[in-house]
Amino acid sequence: MSETKVEGLSDLRGEIDRIDSEMHELLMRRGDIIDRLIAVKARQGGGSAFRPGREADMMREIASRHHGRLPLDTVESIWRVIISTFTYVQSNYSVHADLSGGDSAMRDSARFHFGFTVPLVGHPTPGAVITAVGASGRKGAENGGGDLGMIRAGFHAEDARWWERLAAADAPKIIARLPFVERPDHPAGTPVFIISNPLAEAAAKDVAVFSAQGAGPAPDVSGWTALGCDTLGQSEGEEFSLLLSAPGDWDAERLRRLPGGGALERIAWIGSHAKRFEIQ
Ligand SMILES: O=C(O)C(=O)C[C@]1(C(=O)O)C=C[C@@H](O)C=C1
DSSP: OOOOOOOOHHHHHHHHHHHHHHHHHHHHHHHHTHHHHHHHHHHTTOOOSOOHHHHHHHHHHHHHHOOSSSOHHHHHHHHHHHHHHHHHHHSOOOEEEEOTTOHHHHHHHHHHHHTTTSOEEEESSHHHHHHHHHHHHTSSOOTTOSOEEEEESSOOGGGTTGGGGGOSTTSOEEEEEEOSEEOTTOTTOOOEEEEESOOSSOOOOSEEEEEEEEESSOOOOTTTGGGTOEEEEEEOSSEEEEEEEEETTOOHHHHHTSTTGGGOOEEEEEEEEOOOEEOO
8 A cells, every 4th residue: 555645844844944945046147157248238339237128128027927835915016026136247337216205115115126245325415325326427437337326206395496406418317216115005105216327228218207497386187197297396486496297198298288387487407207007
């Protein structure tokens, strides 16, 4: 009579060890591609290691195919750290984070999206972040070179018109809005903009972001959201200043055609990012 073997803890641990060993082997093989990536990018004219459009596509794909017991939070953070670290080993960079809204939420977001290998530098205001990123790009780095910045989306009492600092052509630009995967109870859900020195290639262009100013009070923007344009920041004074997001193919002329848009005297494109991938 044949005995059926009952599965024991050591069998399951053996299976876990085999899976871990395969995952580690695959990650090391992923690492072996880095030198070839650097060589191909150099042949294509160099440029930044950051490819935000590609990263957004990858995160969307991973979130769409995910199923099973492992929480999506875990899978998202593992891949964010893999991709950020692979970017880092192509070309070292630091993340400059605006801590004006408190340290812990921004630190959580930075570690969730960039891991612990990429150095994190805290700053008191968005302006200080923009200055640090701009300065890192001037140290002989090519286009998009240098560090990344992380600015909390939302009201900044101490630097109410921070977006105006992104308006000059050679100033840093918005390249991403995190988290990519938007869902209730995201563990690092603070909405943040990622800025870098201007990128020549591979930006994500679903959503365009603009800085706009004009004399006197701001126009009535209450109907703009329904027309595709969101007001993400607003500051009043002798001049009003708006931070606006719109579909990726909009330009200054399209913004001026909004009701009251004629009041926008100065408009500057200050970057673009991928559309949020929403999970209910
Ligand atoms: O696809 C690239 O261009 C890469 O450099 C690879 C990689 C990745 O690790 O998957 C890393 C950095 C980029 O921002 C996007 C993706």
